[in-house]
Amino acid sequence: MKFFIDTANLDQIREARDLGVLDGVTTNPSLMAKEGISGEANILKHYVDICNIVDGDVSAEVISTDFDGIVAEGKRLHELHENIVVKVPMIKDGVKALKYFSENDIRTNCTLIFSPGQALLAAKAGASYVSPFIGRIDDISSDGMALIESIRTIYDNFGFETEILAASVRHPMHIVECAELGADVATCPLSAILALLKHPLTDIGLEKFLADHAKSN
Ligand code: E4P
DSSP states (O other), X not given: OEEEEEOOOHHHHHHHHHHTOOOEEEOOHHXXXXXXXXXXXXHHHHHHHHHHHOSSEEEEEOOOOSHHHHHHHHHHHHHHOTTEEEEEESSHHHHHHHHHHHHTTOOEEEEEEOSHHHHHHHHHTTOSXXXXXXXXXXXXXXXXXXHHHHHHHHHHHHTOOOEEEEBSOOSHHHHHHHHHHTXXXXXXXXXXXXXXXXXXXXXXXXXXXXXXXXXXX
């Protein structure tokens, strides 16, 4: 399973890259705003800065919601760097744009996926990735992991090559469960990736090894 980091924060992206397990980055307009990045020129530059840190796919989201606008914006994003993946919302004109992009060799990530039917439609339109938002589904007392399982079944039934990019990851067990269910990618906050490291018995065991070593030297 690939690990992407879900942030526009350059320091966090560098930290995850330096851990040696990072395969890519996802951003969205909220994450860009959180970093204080505004204005088209600054936003485009920030995407290039991210691409220069990570050798992997970087999702950059369109703001337009009409077909012509999504296509024009997507082309501008695509031309920024070979690793850019154009992130398109699951709306009617978004689906049309996914089809257009797939016919023109522009890779896409269909975002805001909350149902198996949406994921099926995105795959039929040729999306490279779909992003089911598991955390936001859990937030409303529903089952985000059931959505991953359902999409996996549908894609395997028909051999769709669209990759399942589990998004809205909140904690390390989301990552583990996504891996068990066969999600292709999890995009995670840095805290969830680092939390995978942690086990109290590891800390206790290491402390004992080091203490025993110190006694015998
Ligand atoms: C990433 O592609 C998504 O935009 C992101 O994971 C959404 O996460 P959130 O639900 O924590 O905002």
